[in-house]
Amino acid sequence: MPELPEVETMVRGIRPSVEGRVITAMKKCRCPCKPITMNPTWPRITKRVLGQKVVEVTRIAKRAVFQLSSGDAIVIEPRMTGLLLLNDPPDRGHLRVRWDFEHPGGDSSLWFWDRRGLGTLSLYSAAELTQRLAPPHLGVDALKITQRQWKVVCGKTKRAIKVALLDQKFVAGIGNLYASEILHRAGIHPQQPADELTQPQIQRMATATRTVLRTAIEHEGSTLSDGTYRNALNQNGSYQNSHQVYQRAEEFCPKCRETPVQRIVQAQRSTFFCPVCQPLR
DNA sequence: ATTAATGTTCAGAA
DNA sequence: TTTCTGAACATTAA
Numbered sequence: 001m002p003e004l005p006e007v008e009t010m011v012r013g014i015r016p017s018v019e020g021r022v023i024t025a026m027k028k029c030r031c032p033c034k035p036i037t038m039n040p041t042w043p044r045i046t047k048r049v050l051g052q053k054v055v056e057v058t059r060i061a062k063r064a065v066f067q068l069s070s071g072d073a074i075v076i077e078p079r080m081t082g083l084l085l086l087n088d089p090p091d092r093g094h095l096r097v098r099w100d101f102e103h104p105g106g107d108s109s110l111w112f113w114d115r116r117g118l119g120t121l122s123l124y125s126a127a128e129l130t131q132r133l134a135p136p137h138l139g140v141d142a143l144k145i146t147q148r149q150w151k152v153v154c155g156k157t158k159r160a161i162k163v164a165l166l167d168q169k170f171v172a173g174i175g176n177l178y179a180s181e182i183l184h185r186a187g188i189h190p191q192q193p194a195d196e197l198t199q200p201q202i203q204r205m206a207t208a209t210r211t212v213l214r215t216a217i218e219h220e221g222s223t224l225s226d227g228t229y230r231n232a233l234n235q236n237g238s239y240q241n242s243h244q245v246y247q248r249a250e251e252f253c254p255k256c257r258e259t260p261v262q263r264i265v266q267a268q269r270s271t272f273f274c275p276v277c278q279p280l281r
Numbered sequence: 282a283t284t285a286a287t288g289t290t291c292a293g294a295a
Numbered sequence: 296t297t298t299c300t301g302a303a304c305a306t307t308a309a
Contacts (some may be wrong), residue, residue, distance in 0.1 A: 001288055034304085062289090078303080080288050094305090116305040118289070159298070168290085176288060224287095267299075269288075 003062060004142055004173030005216035005239065006229050009061045010084045010147040013232025017086055017108040018066065021101035022053045029095040029111075036096040036112065038121040045123045048072050054101070060133045061141060061172035073129045075122040080228075082112060082119030087234045089113040097121060135169075142173035143213055147206045154194040154202060161197065161205075162190035163267045171193075173213070177222060177246050180272045182208045184245045184255070190264070190271045190278040196281075215242065234261065245272040253277055 002010070026046050028035055038045060048070065056067040064084060065194055066074040076084065082178050089095055089111055096119070097112040112119065124132065131137070140149055153170050154161075164170045165179040174182065185208035197205070216222065221237035223229050224247070230236060244254050249263035255272035264271050 003288095037304095077289095079290080081306095115290095118304050157297085163298090166289085268301090270286090 006221035009220045012094035015057045021103040024102045026102035027098045071126040073124045077120045078155045079118035080115040081116040086232050100272045138171040139169050157194045161194045164194045180246045189278045
């Protein structure tokens with residue numbers, strides 16, 4: 001479930017081994033699984049990528065972006081189980097792509113490993129990059145959104161706030177895990193309509209979003225019980241130890257210490273919250 | 282052995 | 296127009 005903190009951790013982890021280096025090879029791995037979903041076709045991508053220098057490695061929402069000297073950008077979307085790895089993968093069976101880099105300081109390799117195979121690989125021109133990964137196609141990044149922008153987007157939808165937080169056009173980077181954690185920290189009921197949030201609630205949500213996401217990045221993301229997410233060196237994150245409500249149904253809420261965390265389903269997704277600490281209205 | 286659950290996004294329906 | 300539902304993907308727990 002790489003969300004914003006996990007993708008940021010991957011990008012930071014691979015940056016020293018990728019940034020400033022020339023791509024000497026890019027290969028599809030001959031694993032038994034299906035090839036990675038890509039756009040455009042593989043020959044068109046490799047033709048524009050080979051020999052290019054990666055001038056910058058960045059994150060846009062839940063995507064990793066390799067800015068090339070040509071102006072094109074490699075855009076990797078890990079989706080559910082995709083990982084960018086410098087080290088050995090969790091298993092050899094689900095490697096999808098391999099890049100080799102050349103550098104005076106030492107050559108290096110990078111893998112895209114993806115157990116479920118939902119991840120995607122795209123090559124965008126500079127124009128496509130700015131057009132497709134910015135509003136209105138994609139919302140403002142959850143680490144950059146201002147309180148004023150929160151107020152604007154909340155006023156535009158009657159959907160439950162938890163459902164809206166999962167909409168990447170509403171705000172970009174938050175997924176199912178961090179949506180529950182953010183709303184718990186902000187003391188907001190997940191079923192409250194977004195356009196009915198009060199000014200103090202919006203302020204608390206803005207603050208909670210920054211705090212939760214920044215702290216999660218410091219802890220290198222969340223590795224859940226399925227063990228899928230790992231950092232660039234194939235090591236676990238540790239933010240799962242700081243989860244207040246996510247996957248903690250029936251346990252006492254760590255804030256009030258007397259109410260069991262409740263699990264409900266919204267938009268076919270699990271939501272975890274404390275009915276006492278997160279009252280409606 | 283079948284079924285449900287897991288998370289994200291998109292196509293298409295309400 | 297906005298919101299909701301189902302499909303796709305792979306794997307595991309029940």
